Amino acid sequence: xxxxxxxxxxxxxxxxxxxxxxxxxxxxxxxxxxxxxxxxxxxxxxxxxxxxxxxxxxxxxxxxxxxxxxxxxxxxxxxxxxxxxxxxxxxxxxxxxxxxxxxxxxxxxxxxxxxxxxxxxxxxxxxxxxxxxxxxxxxxxxxxxxxxxxxxxxxxxxxxxxxxxxxxxxxxxxxxxxxxxxxxxxxxxxxxxxxxxxxxxxxxxxxxxxxxxxxxxxxxxxxxxxxxxxxxxxxxxxxxxxxxxxxxxxxxxxxxxxxxxxxxxxxxxxxxxxxxxxxxxxxxxxxxxxxxxxxxxxxxxxxxxxxxxxxxxxxxxxxxxxxxxxxxxxxxxxxxxxxxxxxxxxxxxxxxxxxxxxxxxxxxxxxxxxxxxxxxxxxxxxxxxxxxxxxxxxxxxxxxxxxxxxxxxxxxxxxxxxxxxxxxxxxxxxxxxxxxxxxxxxxxxxxxxxxxxxxxxxxxxxxxxxxxxxxxxxxxxxxxxxxxxxxxxxxxxxxxxxxxxxxxxxxxxxxxxxxxxxxxxxxxxxxxxxxxxxxxxxxxxxxxxxxxxxxxxxxxxxxxxxxxxxxxxxxxxxxxxxxxxxxxxxxxxxxxxxxxxxxxxxxxxxxxxxxxxxxxxxxxxxxxxxxxxxxxxxxxxxxxxxxxxxxxxxxxxxxxxxxxxxxxxxxxxxxxxxxxxxxxxxxxxxxxxxxxxxxxxxxxxxxxxxxxxxxxxxxxxxxxxxxxxxxxxxxxxxxxxxxxxxxxxxxxxxxxxxx
Ligand code: NOJ
Numbered sequence: 001x002x003x004x005x006x007x008x009x010x011x012x013x014x015x016x017x018x019x020x021x022x023x024x025x026x027x028x029x030x031x032x033x034x035x036x037x038x039x040x041x042x043x044x045x046x047x048x049x050x051x052x053x054x055x056x057x058x059x060x061x062x063x064x065x066x067x068x069x070x071x072x073x074x075x076x077x078x079x080x081x082x083x084x085x086x087x088x089x090x091x092x093x094x095x096x097x098x099x100x101x102x103x104x105x106x107x108x109x110x111x112x113x114x115x116x117x118x119x120x121x122x123x124x125x126x127x128x129x130x131x132x133x134x135x136x137x138x139x140x141x142x143x144x145x146x147x148x149x150x151x152x153x154x155x156x157x158x159x160x161x162x163x164x165x166x167x168x169x170x171x172x173x174x175x176x177x178x179x180x181x182x183x184x185x186x187x188x189x190x191x192x193x194x195x196x197x198x199x200x201x202x203x204x205x206x207x208x209x210x211x212x213x214x215x216x217x218x219x220x221x222x223x224x225x226x227x228x229x230x231x232x233x234x235x236x237x238x239x240x241x242x243x244x245x246x247x248x249x250x251x252x253x254x255x256x257x258x259x260x261x262x263x264x265x266x267x268x269x270x271x272x273x274x275x276x277x278x279x280x281x282x283x284x285x286x287x288x289x290x291x292x293x294x295x296x297x298x299x300x301x302x303x304x305x306x307x308x309x310x311x312x313x314x315x316x317x318x319x320x321x322x323x324x325x326x327x328x329x330x331x332x333x334x335x336x337x338x339x340x341x342x343x344x345x346x347x348x349x350x351x352x353x354x355x356x357x358x359x360x361x362x363x364x365x366x367x368x369x370x371x372x373x374x375x376x377x378x379x380x381x382x383x384x385x386x387x388x389x390x391x392x393x394x395x396x397x398x399x400x401x402x403x404x405x406x407x408x409x410x411x412x413x414x415x416x417x418x419x420x421x422x423x424x425x426x427x428x429x430x431x432x433x434x435x436x437x438x439x440x441x442x443x444x445x446x447x448x449x450x451x452x453x454x455x456x457x458x459x460x461x462x463x464x465x466x467x468x469x470x471x472x473x474x475x476x477x478x479x480x481x482x483x484x485x486x487x488x489x490x491x492x493x494x495x496x497x498x499x500x501x502x503x504x505x506x507x508x509x510x511x512x513x514x515x516x517x518x519x520x521x522x523x524x525x526x527x528x529x530x531x532x533x534x535x536x537x538x539x540x541x542x543x544x545x546x547x548x549x550x551x552x553x554x555x556x557x558x559x560x561x562x563x564x565x566x567x568x569x570x571x572x573x574x575x576x577x578x579x580x581x582x583x584x585x586x587x588x589x590x591x592x593x594x595x596x597x598x599x600x601x602x603x604x605x606x607x608x609x610x611x612x613x614x615x616x617x618x619x620x621x622x623x624x625x626x627x628x629x630x631x632x633x634x635x636x637x638x639x640x641x642x643x644x645x646x647x648x649x650x651x652x653x654x655x656x657x658x659x660x661x662x663x664x665x666x667x668x669x670x671x672x673x674x675x676x677x678x679x680x681x682x683x684x685x686x687x688x689x690x691x692x693x694x695x696x697x698x699x700x701x702x703x704x705x706x707x708x709x710x711x712x713x714x715x716x717x718x719x720x721x722x723x724x725x726x727x728x729x730x731x732x733x734x735x736x737x738x739x740x741x742x743x744x745x746x747x748x749x750x751x752x753x754x755x
Contacts (some may be wrong), residue, residue, distance in 0.1 A: 035355045038107075039348055043333050046107060047347050049076070050083035050354040052330040053114070053290065053322050056093075077245075080105035081330055081511060083354050084112035084158070084322060085380040089436065094599055095371040102367045110358060110367035111207070114158040114290075117197075118177060118433035119143070121150035123385040124442065126704025127431040128162065128193075128511075130396035130565030132179035132590035133637070135674040135698055137192040143392045144196025146385045148208045153379035154436070155370045157361055158209040160290075161255060162193035164244035165214055168601040170591065171224025173514030176432060176546035178564070178588030181603045183240050183694045187247035202360050202626070205369050209357055212248035214259030214292055216274050223260060224600065225515045230261040235686065237263075238721035242604075246283060254357055255288040258320055260295050268300050269295040270311075275319035286288055288353045289321045296326030308332050309450065313341040321350035348642040367432050374485070386570055393567035393574030398587035399638040404568050406498065406540050406560040408581025408640055411454050417496035419447065419489045419532060420503050420525070421460040421478070422544055430462075431566030432511025435479070441569060445502050445542065448572025452580065459489035461528040464506065477506035478523030483730070486528060494535040500579070502542040503529060507566045510546025519597040526553065533557055542575055548593040555631055563587070581640055586672035586698070588637035590739065595631045597681045599623075602636035604742040605689040635676050635693070635741035641667030641703060645739050645746045657718075657750060661738045665701035671742060672700045677711045679718065680735040686728065688720055691742055718752055 039047070054073055077100050088097055096115050102108045119125045125143045134140065144162070151159060163177040166186050179189040190212060192504050199207035217237065221228040232241065245256065245371070256279060258269040267290050279285045296315045299305040305314055312328040313336040323329040338344045362369055379385075399407070407741055409416075422428055422445075429442035449456055462479045493499045503525045509516070520526060533539055540560040543551065544567075555560060564575050564586065577583045594602045613620030622628045647662040665673055677695035681688040695711040719729040731753045737744040 012288065023302060031356070031359050034359070035352050035552070038109075038355060039351060041107065042351070044337060044344070044347070046080045046170065047351045048329050048333045049079070049081035050351045051316070051322050051333070051347070052076075052082050053084045053086060053324045054082050054090035055086055055325055055503065076330065077101050078104045080107055080109065081671045082111065083109070084114055086114040086160070086324065088113055089115055089154050089156055091155045091371045091376045095268060098367050098371065100403070108357075110363040111154050112158050112354075112357060112363075112368070114155045114160060115151060115270070116158060116161065117147045117151040117159040118161045118163070119152065119431065120389065120568060121436045122380045122436060122438075123150060123382070123389050124430045124434045124437045125384065125389045125568045126393050126396045126569075127176045127545065127566045128178060129180060130567065131175050131392060132185065133398050133563075133565070133587040134392070134395035135588055135590075136259055136395050137188055137694055139392055139395050140445070141192040142191055142388055144193045145199070148197045148199070149177060149206050149379050150385065151207050151383070151436070152208050152370055153372070153375045155376075156208060157363075158211070158255070159197055159371050160213060161197065162190055162210065162212065162248070163214065164190040164212050164248055165219035165259075166244065167219030168603040169221075169224035170519055170548040170594065171515050171517060171597065171600060172219065172221055172304065173226060173510045173516070173547070174219070174512055175548075175591065176510040179244070180695050181592060182242040182590065182605065185590060185696070190244040192246040194248050194253045196511045198254065200545055203362055204374070205372070207380065209254035209361070211255040211290065212245050212253045213257035214268070215245060215256050215279065215289070216259060216268060217263050218259035226355070226513050227260050230263060231659035234723035234725075236378050236722070238723070238725045245279075246571040249279070249283050249285050253287065254360070255290055255710050256285065256294050257356065258289065258291045260298060261293055262302060267295065267299045268306050268362060269320050270304065270314040270318045272302050273320045280319055281538040282725070286353065286356065288357055289319055291315060291320050291322065291324045291326065296320070296323055296328045299625050301304050305614050309336055312336050316350065318348055319350070321353050333521075367673065382525060389568050390570035390574050390577070393570050394577055394583040396565055396567065396577050396587055397574070397585050398563040398589055399585040399640070400543070400554065400561040400563050400632055400636075401559065402638055403559040404538065405561070406538060407579065409500075409540070409579045411580070414497040416454065416456040417492040417499045418449065418456045418458045419461045419493060419501045419528065421462060421464045422504060422506070423500075423502035423542075424458065424460065425464060425506075428507035428544065429566055429568060429571030431507040431568065432514070437569070443570055443572035445572045445575055448576035450576075451573060452576045456500075457492045457494050460485050460534075461489035462486070462524040477509050478525060480523045486531060487722045489528060490531050490535055493532040496536060497538065499532055499536050499539045500542060501532060501539055502531060502544060504544035504549065505546055507546065516547075517597065519548065521549065521551065526693055529554060529558070538577070540581070548589075548591050550594050550596050550631065552595045552631055567608040580668070584640045584669060584671045585637070586639060588633055588635050588674045590634070592630045592634045593632040595629070596626050598626065599628065599630070602630055604630075605692050608685050608690050633741055633743045635674070636743070637674070637741070639667070639671040639673065641665055641669045641671035643671070643673045643701070643740060645744070646747050648738055648748045650736060650748055650750050652750075655715050657713040657715060659695070659713060659736060659738065660707055661709050663699065663701065663709050665703050668703050670700065670702050672698055674698045675709045675738060676714070676741065676744065678737040678744060680737070680753070681718065681720070681730075682735065684720065684730050684732065686720055686722055691737065692739045693742070715752065
C-alpha cells in the first residue's frame, strides 16, 4: 500500500513540473500547487510530523533501539512524525536515517538535516565576531561558503547560522557568534553570510539553508546574562535589533529561529507580534520559523504557558513552524487542533513552509543529494579551505597599539621569549561552536613560529586547567592559583629582546551560557603580564578572546597589542603572518572595547543626554570614578602604515547623497583601510544617536598613493524608524563624518529637504 501511495505522490509532483523548480526561491505557483496536493494526501499527524524536529539520538548505522527512551522516536521516523533532525551528520548516518524515513514512512517525505555550522565545519574559520572585524564582505561570504561546502559534503542541508543578534554587552558570551553592536554593519554581514551558505542556486549539493537567529532581542539580555530578561523599547527594536534580520530576509534566508527571551512580556516563540505580524506579514517571509532548543517548553518556566498543550497552541498560532526539542507539537498539537485551539489552516501554513524548503533543495527529487561519500572525503578539511581560513584569520585581526616599532617583528638576531599557556594551546583558537571539528586541531602560535623558523624560548607562565573541553567550569579554564610557572616565565623575559605574550580568554569561555561578569584577563594572566613587563617592557601582547575585554592596564603600559580573537584552525600561522608583517593588519573593531566592565552597556551609537558634558562641575552624565569614554571605540583599528583623510565633499543627486573623500597612505608600506561614513541628524521628532554608520569601504593603497572614495547614500538611509516601524524621513541638517573609526573628525553637513 505504501508503495502505491508513494507512486501517486511522485506522479503528483512530477506532473506538476515541480521537480524543475527546486532551485528557485521564492518558489513558483506550480510548486505551491504540488504542495497543495501533498498536503491533501497527509493526515493531521503526518502534517504535525513535518513540524517536529528531533535531536540526533542514536547511532543510526548501529542497531536501532528496540526499547527504552529512544524507541518511540525511532518509530516516529517510520510513522512520518518527524520532519527534520539536528546533529545527525556524516554521510553514512544521514543516508541511513533518510532511508528509514523515505523507505518506511507512508509518504516517504525526506528529512531536513540541521546543524550549527557557525564558523566552519571540519575546518574552523575565525569566530564570527572576529570575521566581522574584517569589514570584508567578500571574505566573509567566502568563509561561510567553506562552512557550507564541508557541512553539505557531510550530509547537512540546513545550518543554524548566521546569528545576527546585535549586542552592546560584552558580558554576553554569545557576542562571539554575531557581528557586534552596529545594525548597518550587522545587516551587511548577515547578507554576506546568507549568500555564502545558500549560494545562488539550491540545485547545487554544496548549498545549504541558512537561519537568521535569534528572533528577536536575544542580544539584549539584561546584564549580559544569557537567557535573561529582555526589556527594550520599540525604537531599539526597529532601528537596532531588526535591521540585520530584515536584510537577511530580503537576502533570501530560508529560515529564522525564535529566541529564548521574552519580548514585551511574551516569550518570542509565542510572539504573534514578532513572528506573524512583522516577519511573516510585513516582511513577507516565506521560509520556516524554527523554535530554539526547547524555547517552547521554556514558556512554562517563563510563567506564560501552564503546560505543554498550551505551549503547542501558543507557539503554533504565533507562527513558530518547527518545534526543536520541546516535544510539544508531536505530543500535543493534534489534540489542540481537535479541541479547536489551533486551526487546520494554521497547521497547513506551517507545513507548507517546511515542504517548500524540501522542494527548494530538491529533496523530493533526490533525498540523498547530500549523501555522497566521495564528496565527503574530498571536501572535509580541503586544503583550499585551510587557505581561506588562514586568509580570513589575518583579515580579522585588529592592531590596537603599536609603539616603539615593535611590530612588525624583526626577529633576526633578536632573542624572543614567548609566554602564555594559550600560545601552546591547540584547542582554544577554535573558539566555541565548532562541534564538527576535532578537538585541539588548530595550529598553535608556537607551531606558527616553528613553521616560520622563528627561534624562541617558551614559558606558559600560568597553566590552563585541564578538563572536559565542553563542560568543565569555564571560569577556571585558566589557572587562578598555581603560580609555580611564573618565575621561569619572568626569567626568560628578563634576558629576551622582545617578549610575545599570548593571553586572553580560552575559546570555551565565550559562547552560549558563557556570560562573564568581569571582562578581565582570566586567571592569573594579569599578574604574569605585569610581572613580565616589570622586567622587560618590550612586550607584544597577542590578545585572544571571544569578546571585548577591559584591558585598560595593558592599553596604558604594553607597547604593542594585536587582537587576534579566536582565529580558528589556522590560528598560529595567521598570527605569525601578521606579527611578521607578511600581512598588514586591517581589522576594525565591530564592538566597543570598554575601559571597565562597569561601563556596560557601552556602544558608539548612543543618544545624547541633556547633559552630555564634559563639564568642570559634577552635574553631567558621567562616572566620578571612571571615564565614560571607551578604551577603544567602535570602528577602531591601526595598521603598519598610516592613512590620512582629506577633502570631504557632498553632493545631492536625485535620491542619493554622494559623499567623496580623499584617502592617502602616508606611511611606507602597502595597507588596507576601512573608510567609514557616519551621519548625525541634528534635530528630529525622534531623538537620534550621536552617530550612525551608513557606509564603509575597504580599500588597499600602496605607500604614498591617494584615492578618492565615493559613498552613494540613498536618502532613505537618513531615515529612522518610529515606534510602529514606519520609516521617518525628515528634512533638516545632517552632519556627515568620514574617517577610520566612529571617532572620525573630518566632517561636513548636508541639508536634506524633502521633494
Ligand atoms: C541553542 C542555541 O541557542 C541555538 O542558537 C542553536 O542553533 C540550537 N541550540 C541548536 O544547537
